[in-house]
Amino acid sequence: MVSAQHYFDQLMFGVAPYLALITFFLGTIQRYRAQAFSYSSLSSQFLENKRHFWGMVPLHYGILVVLGGHVVAFMFPREVLAWNGHPIRLYILEISALVFGLLTLLGLVMALVRRLVYRKIRTVTSLADIVLYALLLVQVGSGVYVAVMCSWGSSWFAASATPYLWSIVTLDPDISYVLAMPFAVKLHIVNAFLVIGFFPFTRLVHVLVIPNPYLWRKPQVVRWNRGPGSGA
Template sequence: MNYGETFFWVITPYVTLVVLIGGLLWRYRYDKFGWTTRSSQLYESRLLRIASPLFHYGLVFVIAGHVIGLFIPASWTEAIGLSDHAYHLLARVFGGLAGLAVLAGLALLIYRRRHYGPVFRATTVNDKVMYVALALAVVAGLAATLSGAEYRDSVSPWFRSVFVFRPDAEAMAEATVFFKLHVIAGMVMVGLFPFTRLVHALSAPVGYLFRPYIVYRSRLRQNQSL
């Protein structure tokens, strides 16, 4: 294992995590006002109505797939009678479909941003950088999934090892180049996350399902709570 591998699989993940957590704390404390989807639907709705749900719903499945793939060891799925072959077939089919939906949605969204004058005008440098990182991560991830390469002996153990502070860079070094590129692009994206509009993902309004419809707030308490 060389210094490059150590840098990418030992140092970078912790830098990313520090930037992510620190960035989110700063953003929440000092820029609640900027914590928004910053929707461009007001300018253009027709394309968005297809592209945005395609991208976002695809992403929900992609994230679910990541949780299963990264956190559940191969021995567990085997224990419930799912053979390695069957697991990978499922992962490739569903992961591939979800990934394609995300890619198609993203492509449409980027086309929409570039093509519609008002939407493009509202696109900041911040957005452009974010789109590049996002697109790289999605393309590399989709390529890695469709390549069918094994990752539960390489990427997943490394991912879990990072969180117990014993980073297993050697496991990651075993992964294919698509996975390595995907992981690097992913870390860049996670590092950018707190400073872009992506933060709106953390505001998924689940609480709406459980609160009464009408919200009352006292003028005094509202001053104190902020």
């Protein structure tokens, strides 16, 4: 007899990724068609600048490198495993990944503290922001936890998570790769689907606006123009 656990696993790892991707694509397209000008991070830098800097800079550089690492392990698993064949290279990769993971976590916590501490920033914090912060904390927190507690993640990501992700992409989901993984890894994976599905309803849409010169342009202070009758 097929157990309830089996259906639950199928739902979490075999169905949820597709629900997330469908919501992501339909949601981002619909939002762009209906409110193209809402494609913004809705900067609050002009309300408070110093803590904004100390949150946003580590958060963005950290997450770019970490997600870049996920993409490399997804696209080139054999090369990653070959690189990790020498212990010294494995240590270099793992320690670098952990440094950038911790940088991301630090930036996220700083950004959250800023939102909680400053009344002005709390005022411009929406329900979507609160849900987003909760999801990102679970995502980054579980990622760093996995990196610390489940050794040599860069190797087993390439050996197990990558074939699972490719099975999703090729529309032939094989969830056997993830079933034996520890709870924290499963949480990290399912929460990633939540982040992806919730993405179109949050300020994260700003990452889709290309060109995206935030990382190399001169710093700028953004002011909202919300005068009476401006319609904004």
